[in-house]
Amino acid sequence: MSPVSIPVIMDCDPGHDDAIALVLAHARPEIEIRGVCTTAGNQTIEKTTLNARKIMSFLGNDVPVARGCAKPLFRELITAASVHGESGLDGPALPEPQWPESNLSAYELMVKVLEKSDRPVTMVPTGALTNLALLLLTRPDLKAKIGRISLMGGAAVGGNWTPAAEFNILVDPEAAQIVFSSGLPITMSGLDVTHKAIVTAEDIESFRSIGKRTAVMVAELLDFFKKFHEEYFAGFGGSPLHDPCAVAWLAAPEIFISRKARVDVECAGTYTTGSTVVSFARGVSHGGAEGRIPPDEANVDVLFDVDREAFVALLRNALEVLD
Numbered sequence: 306m307s308p309v310s311i312p313v314i315m316d317c318d319p320g321h322d323d324a325i326a327l328v329l330a331h332a333r334p335e336i337e338i339r340g341v342c343t344t345a346g347n348q349t350i351e352k353t354t355l356n357a358r359k360i361m362s363f364l365g366n367d368v369p370v371a372r373g374c375a376k377p378l379f380r381e382l383i384t385a386a387s388v389h390g391e392s393g394l395d396g397p398a399l400p401e402p403q404w405p406e407s408n409l410s411a412y413e414l415m416v417k418v419l420e421k422s423d424r425p426v427t428m429v430p431t432g433a434l435t436n437l438a439l440l441l442l443t444r445p446d447l448k449a450k451i452g453r454i455s456l457m458g459g460a461a462v463g464g465n466w467t468p469a470a471e472f473n474i475l476v477d478p479e480a481a482q483i484v485f486s487s488g489l490p491i492t493m494s495g496l497d498v499t500h501k502a503i504v505t506a507e508d509i510e511s512f513r514s515i516g517k518r519t520a521v522m523v524a525e526l527l528d529f530f531k532k533f534h535e536e537y538f539a540g541f542g543g544s545p546l547h548d549p550c551a552v553a554w555l556a557a558p559e560i561f562i563s564r565k566a567r568v569d570v571e572c573a574g575t576y577t578t579g580s581t582v583v584s585f586a587r588g589v590s591h592g593g594a595e596g597r598i599p600p601d602e603a604n605v606d607v608l609f610d611v612d613r614e615a616f617v618a619l620l621r622n623a624l625e626v627l628d
């Protein structure tokens with residue numbers, strides 16, 4: 306293991322792109338997964354937890370996988386079977402997990418990992434922010450142990466589940482606002498960048514042609530994932546790999562472009578619930594124009610662009626080194 310590796314806690318709702326984010330985090334030497342927490346979102350907590358266990362088991366990584374909250378803080382759960390199927394991870398035939406679920410809850414695992422760590426831990430949420438919000442509310446002392454949050458969610462412009470809201474933020478907007486207003490450093494991989502992190506049909510074939518079992522499994526995940534995007538987002542020319550952006554930024558920040566901004570979450574809109582309201586910090590706004598807020602009120606590094614070829618190469622390299 307690289308001595309400079311970043312300890313991370315993954316907090317996910319696998320989910321095809323969550324699963325690929327786990328694969329990428331497992332493969333990269335800069336990243337050390339200390340725990341996998343699950344959240345309800347793409348499917349129920351029972352299904353996302355089983356899926357996370359299956360993926361970590363497939364990878365031969367026996368890091369604890371701990372079950373998170375079954376529902377958002379205040380709202381009923383929205384799931385995304387239309388994108389991820391009834392299992393939440395339809396497509397490849399994954400073997401049953403070799404290891405049991407952790408006897409800790411996601412919350413307890415986060416506490417344990419943070420308390421034990423002698424280095425700042427990066428939280429990598431790629432689903433609703435329910436678990437992390439609970440942690441920040443109830444154990445503010447542990448903020449000192451969190452180096453950064455690299456999350457997938459939100460958008461400066463638009464949405465994918467409603468015209469104004471991205472799915473992860475829409476599932477639990479109140480939790481998201483608690484996280485965004487926590488004062489911790491945050492990198493946001495929202496739709497602005499993830500809709501540029503596209504894998505094409507040719508990329509999928511190139512992954513499959515690596516021939517190794519993880520590469521073939523990822524190709525099979527993408528075979529299923531692409532059906533939804535071909536039907537509803539044909540103009541993309543492929544599938545956006547949302548969640549792997551939050552991991553890829555940790556491994557290769559130089560392939561992304563970010564801008565500092567103030568981000569808050571609309572929790573009470575008639576048409577805009579779950580939208581992330583992004584105000585640019587002065588001096589780093591579009592075309593150098595002055596934004597509405599002073600830089601010291603910026604709370605998020607918002608990713609806006611990625612070198613798509615480099616992003617796909619990062620993933621391909623990961624698949625080449627794994628069995």
Ligand code: BDR
Pocket residue numbers: 318320321322323347385388431432457465471472473547548
């Ligand atoms: C997000 O929603 C989920 O369906 C994906 O896993 C990703 O985290 C994209 O909006």
Ligand code: CA
Pocket residue numbers: 317318319320322323347431432548
């Ligand atoms: Ca997800």
